Amino acid sequence: xxxxxxxxxxxxxxxxxxxxxxxxxxxxxxxxxxxxxxxxxxxxxxxxxxxxxxxxxxxxxxxxxxxxxxxxxxxxxxxxxxxxxxxxxxxxxxxxxxxxxxxxxxxxxxxxxxxxxxxxxxxxxxxxxxxxxxxxxxxxxxxxxxxxxxxxxxxxxxxxxxxxxxxxxxxxxxxxxxxxxxxxxxxxxxxxxxxxxxxxxxxxxxxxxxxxxxxxxxxxxxxxxxxx
Numbered sequence: 001x002x003x004x005x006x007x008x009x010x011x012x013x014x015x016x017x018x019x020x021x022x023x024x025x026x027x028x029x030x031x032x033x034x035x036x037x038x039x040x041x042x043x044x045x046x047x048x049x050x051x052x053x054x055x056x057x058x059x060x061x062x063x064x065x066x067x068x069x070x071x072x073x074x075x076x077x078x079x080x081x082x083x084x085x086x087x088x089x090x091x092x093x094x095x096x097x098x099x100x101x102x103x104x105x106x107x108x109x110x111x112x113x114x115x116x117x118x119x120x121x122x123x124x125x126x127x128x129x130x131x132x133x134x135x136x137x138x139x140x141x142x143x144x145x146x147x148x149x150x151x152x153x154x155x156x157x158x159x160x161x162x163x164x165x166x167x168x169x170x171x172x173x174x175x176x177x178x179x180x181x182x183x184x185x186x187x188x189x190x191x192x193x194x195x196x197x198x199x200x201x202x203x204x205x206x207x208x209x210x211x212x213x214x215x216x217x218x219x220x221x222x223x224x225x226x227x228x
Contacts, residue, residue, distance in 0.1 A: 070160065075144075155179045
């Protein structure tokens with residue numbers, strides 16, 4: 001009947017490769033609830049860069065914009081991408097936006113200075129944004145959902161990659177890195193993996209290394225070095 005067909009249609013949409021389109025609704029819902037407000041200082045609520053990761057990202061963007069490098073920022077959470085956009089907006093309002101090689105600032109403008117890719121972006125717009133980012137010197141930053149943008153896209157114009165969090169599946173992060181480290185890349189590629197010490201994501205990254213070590217042992221007899 002029509003009801004069952006409608007349910008199947010919705011299920012099919014939810015199970016597509018860009019599955020974070022559905023996750024984004026839950027993510028933004030949780031942010032609106034603000035259940036953590038009681039545990040945070042008022043200053044932290046007003047300033048997204050109050051955390052170590054966001055402070056590092058802000059400093060990195062200032063440095064890379066001055067020298068002309070482009071940055072890719074990957075995150076599992078669409079809420080994190082939302083907060084980064086909020087950070088750019090606040091910085092622009094304070095006159096601390098995009099820093100040029102001449103030392104002056106101008107506002108971060110979406111669709112010109114930075115772009116965003118997640119599961120809600122259509123295929124045509126996705127490709128148009130990728131082409132614009134690669135071809136336009138003014139474009140400095142691309143915010144990307146790890147699930148939606150770690151495969152099938154070429155962003156060789158960027159040579160700085162920031163992984164805001166760790167995936168349980170190490171191939172997601174590896175593929176994200178190879179959006180920049182690929183044929184056509186003419187610069188040295190720098191990868192920044194941001195992890196909070198003593199948290200669950202540190203455990204996740206440890207599991208990543210173990211899984212990659214097992215995968216390496218399958219194809220050769222090399223020992224994998226451990227740094228933790």
